[in-house]
Amino acid sequence: GYTLLGGLAARTRRVQLGTLVTGVTYRNPALLAKMVTTLDIVSAGRAILGIGAAWYEEEHDGLGFDFPPAGERLDRLEEALQICRAMFTEEAPSFAGKHYRIEKALNIPRPIQQNGPRIMVGGSGQKRTLRLVAQYADMCNVFGSPATLRRHLEVLHRHCADVGRDPSEITTSSLGSLFLSSSPEEAEQTSSFLRDAAGADFEERFIVGDPPAVLDQVEAAIDAGLDMMIFNMPFADAATVRRAGELLVSRFG
Numbered sequence: 001g002y003t004l005l006g007g008l009a010a011r012t013r014r015v016q017l018g019t020l021v022t023g024v025t026y027r028n029p030a031l032l033a034k035m036v037t038t039l040d041i042v043s044a045g046r047a048i049l050g051i052g053a054a055w056y057e058e059e060h061d062g063l064g065f066d067f068p069p070a071g072e073r074l075d076r077l078e079e080a081l082q083i084c085r086a087m088f089t090e091e092a093p094s095f096a097g098k099h100y101r102i103e104k105a106l107n108i109p110r111p112i113q114q115n116g117p118r119i120m121v122g123g124s125g126q127k128r129t130l131r132l133v134a135q136y137a138d139m140c141n142v143f144g145s146p147a148t149l150r151r152h153l154e155v156l157h158r159h160c161a162d163v164g165r166d167p168s169e170i171t172t173s174s175l176g177s178l179f180l181s182s183s184p185e186e187a188e189q190t191s192s193f194l195r196d197a198a199g200a201d202f203e204e205r206f207i208v209g210d211p212p213a214v215l216d217q218v219e220a221a222i223d224a225g226l227d228m229m230i231f232n233m234p235f236a237d238a239a240t241v242r243r244a245g246e247l248l249v250s251r252f253g
Helices: 029-042 057-063 070-089 129-136 146-163 184-205 211-223 238-252
Strands: 003-005 008-010 015-017 047-052 118-122 139-142 171-180 206-209 228-232
Touching: 029 047, 029 070, 047 070, 070 118, 070 129, 118 129, 118 171, 129 139, 129 146, 139 146, 146 171, 146 211, 171 184, 171 211, 171 238, 184 206, 206 211, 211 228, 211 238
Parallel strands: 015 228, 047 118, 118 139, 139 171, 171 206, 171 228
Antiparallel strands: 003 008, 008 047
């Protein structure tokens, strides 16, 4: 599987189970770059930095973090991406932005991976987030139904054309919740419960079904243009997680 811890990740397979990115508001980006570098070393060069503009205001309030307006969070994300990339690739970089700065910052020992850990930007904002992906990221993570995913990736390709980036350089992924049922009847009960809870977002957020139905839904998402999918599995026990992993790897691994 694929373990992501607060945006710090160690990569193994194309179909993966885990949680996702850290918000830019939670850590100073220079410190974050050093943390990811440490993970890269202890994981023998398998780390990924996952980061986004943050969204969960209630958690910020609970933990005592400031939650700036969306525009400022995206500005901070852009500066953080530049700082992290510089600290992964340069010996003693300096950077002065509106929100963050570094001065001849040292990141020693150096990352194991050439050019440092890959950077994943999480988020589907078509105007700014996906443009930041085109400008700075190695990977992106978006979410939605196959039709929504296709639209997001079309926008990403347009941003890549604008900035002169080959979109094939960017690994595309999607995060969703997977509910693997033992039968169509059980799947329908789960779907009914989730539809009541999520309303119109049900099709955008969940993959629910018995093994054949899950495989069909995952294949439709991949056909929309994804390179890989990342799932969380709320309420699943260890045996169900293992069963889901074996099922997906047997078809897509």
